[in-house]
Amino acid sequence: MAETYDLIIIGGGPAGLAASIYGGRAKLKTLVVNKGTIGGLVDTTREIVNYPGYIQVSGPDLMKDFHKHAQSFGVEFHKGEVVSVDFSQEEKIVKTKKGKEFSAKAVIIASGSEPRLLNIPGEKRLRGNGVAYCATCDAEFFEGEDVVVVGSGDQAIEEGMFITKFARKVTVLVLHDEGILDCNKVSAERAFNNEKMEFIWNSTIEEVLGEENVEGVKIKNLKTGTSSELACQGVFLFVGMVPSTNYLKDSGIEMDKRGYIPVNDLMETNLEGVYAVGDNRVKYLRQVVSAAGDGATAAVAAERYIEELNSFNANVLQSDKKVLLLFFNALVNESLEFSTLLEELNNELGHEYKIVKVDMASKKKLAEKYDVKMAPAVVVLDQGKEMKRLECTLDKEKLKTQF
Structure with missing residues (x-):
């Protein structure tokens, strides 16, 4: 249960x-x-x-x-x-x-x-053994070591700066030309002034190297197409x-x-x-x-x-009386006139029915549930079961014949 x-x-x-x-x-x-x-x-x-x-x-x-x-x-x-x-x-x-x-x-x-995965060789295999996605969680494990950060948005640069508190050096791989980062200007300025941060421009990561732990990364230069390797003990991926x-x-x-x-x-x-x-x-x-x-x-x-x-549920589906579920539009005079007429007629019938009004402007999903597209509209319910629909006319006698 x-x-x-x-x-x-x-x-x-x-x-x-x-x-x-x-x-x-x-x-x-x-x-x-x-x-x-x-x-x-x-x-x-x-x-x-x-x-x-x-x-x-x-x-x-x-x-x-x-x-x-x-x-x-x-x-x-x-x-x-x-x-x-x-x-x-x-x-x-x-x-x-x-x-x-x-x-x-x-x-x-x-x-x-x-975090979005790059799905590059070595990423999943070495996750938790040098591959990380959260600096706050894992930066302390790289005390005195070399770390590579992939990405240049706010998260990558701010987390990268945090990693510098522990790592010997943090190298940031950036897709863009020299000097262009995706982060905010304040973080970019702080990063450029951080002596423990270095940048490799126009580059992306191709592979994480290592057997049991991260030993380095394979980097591709996007302009020349050449690949190179960089030794490191940690890789932090911040790519969305x-x-x-x-x-x-x-x-x-x-x-x-x-x-x-x-x-x-x-x-x-x-x-x-x-x-x-x-x-x-x-x-x-x-x-x-x-x-x-x-x-x-x-x-x-x-x-x-x-x-x-x-x-x-209480007023309609569980009602002891039959219910006239009236869908109306408060901005249309005809709709309001019909509502008044329906109440008068129900009064003459000794309140045989319970009228429940539904403003279509605020109860769109309820209108959709009963497939009501225009107001006024009346759905006749008995214990929640639909019995019929009334033709909404301002002719009182014609309306009366439908009951």
Whole structure:
């Protein structure tokens, strides 16, 4: 039997934690399922200087604050890797690698992203034996040694500078011409002034060399096409991220060709009651502050969705009376006139029916569910089962004959 919650959040990074804070505060029974350390990739970040309210803070410390905040609102946490989901029913199912099963009316996908692999010879074989993707995690293991950093974005340059605190020398392989880096100008200036950092321009890595541990790298010059070898004991790859969404492959969730999830302003996916936030969604800015904003938005949207779902179930699907589900458009006079006429007619019939009004502007998914494209429209339901549809006319007598 699945353990039941109001809201399940897959992922415990800043987006997921922010969502859990809002979920817990809204008195939703909220569960965060997270496969690794709470905080996600932020937990591996040495220094954060652009999160509002913190002039300077480490990633782990900031995430501890997020975690404590969520716990203060009664949020539950489960450590486990989600391997499959079933979003086909009202109650969504989330399953973990160890066989745990959870259900909820709403799910927020906040599983983030992970380092992109180059899939070059030697990379996978020597991962953990000199090949690394996180300076904060692994830099100390290269005390007094030579390290190669691949990449020139913010992450590569900032992490590279951190590695210089331990390594004897850090050599950065850059695709571009001399002097051109992809990182911000402040980091670039600091890197150029760092005596322990060197740069090899117009170059990329072809292979990681070594038997049991990294012994060097094979480098290709993109302009000349020539290859050379450089001795080193460590290789840090910072060549971008990929979304951690493989477990959603057969879920019905719409994703782009890279695996990122498109959402609307409410963080809604193409599936009702399922939201996506943070680094696994299509977005412009991937930062802690924007992830937290995503989480807050999704949790508020999920809260309202759950409230509306519970209300719909109680007032419509479980109603003792037959229900006239009236779809209307508040901006169209005819729609409003018909609504008034329907109420008058129901009053004359001794309130035989229960009228439930649905504003199509704010309940688009409900309109889609009943395949209603224009207002006014009336679906007659009995215990949730559709009996018929009324012809919406302003002719009272003609309308009356349909009852």
